[in-house]
Structure formats: C-alpha cells, structure tokens
Amino acid sequence: MAGGTEDAANRYSRLDVWPAAELMTALWEGQTRALAACAPALPPVAAAVEAAAERLADGRGRLVYAGAGSSAMVAALDGLDLGPTFDWPAERLVLLIAGGLDLSRGLAGAAEDDEEPAAPTPGGRGFPPPTWWSGCRPAAPAPTPSASCAPRGRRGH
Template sequence: MASGTEDAANRYGRLDVWPAAELMTALWEGQTRALAACVPALPAVAAAVEAAAGRLSGVSMSGGQGRLVYAGAGSSAMVAALDGMDLGPTFDWPAERLVLLIAGGLDLSRGLAGAAEDDEGAGRADAGRVGISAADVVVGLSASGASAYTVGVLRAAREAGALTMGIASSAGSPLLEAVEHPVLTATGAEVIAGSTRLGAGTAQKVVLNLFSTGVMTALGNVYDNLMINVRPENAKLRRRCTAMVARIAGVDEDAAGTALERHGDVRRAVLGLAGLDGADIDRLLTETGGNLRRAMERARPTPRK
C-alpha cells in the first residue's frame, strides 16, 4: 500500500544544499500544511470526544471506571506519551486510569525499538496483558496507518468491546479501518521524505491535544475556561488555583486562599465558600460526578414561591 507520508516531493530536491533561511521556510510551510490538514478532521474528532466522554463517565460491570489507553510506535508513541502524561497534572486524571502501550516497551533508556512496530502479535499481547475491556477507550497513532503493533492493539481492543479511535495520515490504511472512530489528517509528503516526526507528527499532536482536552472538559475538569482540577504542585499553580477560586466564588484572593488551604482543591474551596460543610461537599461532588457547575446549581437554595 502506497503511503503519502513516504512519498518524496520533487520540489525539495537538493534540499541538503539550500541556505538555512530557505530550509526554515520550507519546514515551516510543511508545518502549516499539517495544521491545515487537521481542519477537515474536526467533525471526526468531535464525534470521538463525545463517545469517549460517555464511555469514561460510566461505571463498568465490575464496578470500576474505564481507562484511557494510548498506543503507538516510534515518534507516534512519544506524541501519545506526552499527551497522556500531562493529563494527571493538568486535569487530575488518575494514574490508574491511563495506560501507555509503546512498541518495544516503556523502557526508553536505549531509545525507541524501531523493529518492534512490525509485530502485530506483540500489540495484541500487550492489549491482553493490561486487560483492555469494554469500559476502556483506546487511541492508536501511526502516521502511515500501517504500524502492525498499533493495529494489533486496536484490533484486540475492539474485539474486547473497547471504544477505539485511530489517528493516521494515510487514507484507507489498516489503522483507520480497524477502529470505530477513524481520524484522517492528510498531511501528504514530508519536506524530508518519510520524516513523519515533522508534518504528520504535528498533526497527531494537534488532534490528540484537541481530543484529550475535549474529553477532559466534557468530564467536568474545566469550569468556564478554567482548569479547575489542576494539581497545585508548585507556587505558580497554587497562585493559579487561588485566582480561580476567587473568580468563581466572587471573593478576594485572601478568602480564596484560606478556603483553598482548608478544603484542598478548587472545587471544594468554591463549594465551601458557598456555605457547604465537608460532608455536603463530598455528597454533591459524588452525585454530580465531580462536575462543579452541576454541584453549584444543586447547592443553590430553591427560591420560595
């Protein structure tokens, strides 16, 4: 199967002797083409966001909650890992609800294992090893859409009933055919032929940014445009959390800081400033699935007729 990501564009012949300024312009143009390739994919990404949020907000038959599973090989795996590892600090996504499946394993001390991407059986085995089930959402990335490892993960995941999404830059590729939610970013030939860490990699990063942010927003981790579940692990983030509490609750930053110190996080601090005690805060957040907006609506007293 021919892949646009592997084609060599004639316009970049003798690229190795181009002046640096012309090379930078060509590389930048490749990046802008990658961004443009994401626009037609937005409806597919939106559909995947809605489906994934619905799946992850539920409770499985075993009583647990579903996980977000990212799978990839090579630079695609690094894009997936970068997005996944940021979900905890940014949205307080639990570590036990994130799974990273990388061809060749997670030990990257010796670099990426290039040959590992050709092993579909290893992908299937890894999917079985982590116990992918119908409660999970599995996202696979491959620029060419032909990474056997990633396709193996996705095929096994779909057979297990998981919700599956694939991101690739080659139409009709095995990866896109293996999933319920295919997302095509038709980035075409790279400036440096086959170097998919360039345009295709940028498109993957953009789509995954949009997808994960959309899912986390739908799951109640954002209020207005504020990341209310960010972990206040350093001084900058503690100041940000204080400012969010002040803005949402309509109090000054001294009162917000006191409430944040007492209650521990933005949602609880806001509800505490609304006059609720700890037990009522816990109850409301449990009843609303942690959604601050819905919890605040329930906390407001019903007007007398």
C-alpha cells in the first residue's frame, strides 16, 4: 500500500548488499536521529508519567494498552508482564490490539489500518475514570488509524 506503514525508506534500498561497515553506520545513524527526535517530547512525557502515576496510585485506575502491528505486540508483552513482575491485578489491565492477540495466524496486517474497531467512545467499553491509556504507535513514520484513534475521547481519563 502506497504511503503505508510498511513502506521502506529509499535510503535503505538494497541494504542487503551493503558492506557491513556501511550498514552498521546507517543503522547507528538512524537510531541516533530517532533518539534526538525524542528530546523535545521529554517534558510532556514526564508530565504524562506524573499524571498516570497519580491516576493509578489509588488502586482503582486501569492501564489500557491500545495499538497495532508489531509495536502493539511488544506493548502487549509489556502489559502481560506487569502481573508476574509487579503484582499488577489482571482486572486493571486492558489490551486493545488491532486484530487481537491470537498470533497463530501471524499478525493481521490490514487490521492496523482499520479505524472503526479501535475507536471507543466516551462511556463505551466500560472505561470509567481513572483510566490511563497507553497508545502504541507503530515503528513506521505514519501512525496507523487503529493506534492513533484508540484514545480518542479519552482525554482527562
């Protein structure tokens, strides 16, 4: 699909035939650019962490992971590890993963581009305050509809 999340950057075409040193330099440069791009977001991320901690600290808040594709699978693993690692109650964890968690068929690629199933409405799906949403953006440059739509209407929750 043109302009989709699975498109390869032209810079990396034919990287399978690059010399190893050139490949490693390109990968390192890409990671360096990604880290530098995060710097302006640190203050709002810190504010979000404080808000999440406040909402979750009283023992009533729920953590909702919403996302699509392989990024959502990694986030789901993070969420599923909360119970065994931090004794996080299962009833306070919700995973909304485009295409579901059944990986026996592989990732449902088209599911991440479907906005409809991932757009809960205020009061829908039983998410009363305090609920904290963790939107999982895909690794690709453009957010998928399902990952970017899930928290819609959830501000202040």
